[in-house]
Amino acid sequence: MKMKSPFGGGGMNPANIQRMMDEAMQSMNKMQEEMKDLRFESSVGGGVVKAIVDGHGELKDLQIDPIAVDPSDVEMLQDLIITAVNDAAAKAKESASSAMGGLTGGMNIPGLM
Numbered sequence: 001m002k003m004k005s006p007f008g009g010g011g012m013n014p015a016n017i018q019r020m021m022d023e024a025m026q027s028m029n030k031m032q033e034e035m036k037d038l039r040f041e042s043s044v045g046g047g048v049v050k051a052i053v054d055g056h057g058e059l060k061d062l063q064i065d066p067i068a069v070d071p072s073d074v075e076m077l078q079d080l081i082i083t084a085v086n087d088a089a090a091k092a093k094e095s096a097s098s099a100m101g102g103l104t105g106g107m108n109i110p111g112l113m
Contacts, residue, residue, distance in 0.1 A: 028100070031100070032056075035054070035055025035092075035095075035096055036054055036055060038055035038092070038095065039052050039055075040055070040088045040091040040092040041088055041091075042084045042087035042088035043084065044080050044087070045080045047065070048064065048080065049062075049064055049068055049080040050062070050063040050084060051063075051081070052088060053088040053089050054092065055095060055096060057088075057089040057092045057093060059088075059089075062084075064077070064081070
């Protein structure tokens with residue numbers, strides 16, 4: 001007695017499954033490389049602090065307007081920097097998640113993002 005494949009028809013050829021997996025991995029690797037070139041910016045404090053990160057969330061540039069440098073209130077400047085960097089990194093993560101979701105059909109695959 002011949003068992004039916006849960007994939008329908010005559011079943012999936014393991015070579016085809018491997019080819020599909022290889023193509024998916026190539027697409028994900030290409031997308032991850034492209035993310036390096038993307039830039040995400042956040043500006044806070046009325047534009048006195050600006051952070052720019054790449055698509056992997058790595059800080060690439062930090063600009064601080066001299067007006068934001070108040071020796072008597074260093075904590076405010078620190079908070080502005082943290083906020084700008086975290087916001088830019090969140091934008092990068094959201095973009096990466098969206099791009100990966102397109103490649104993985106919305107499946108959350110651990111370790112990809």
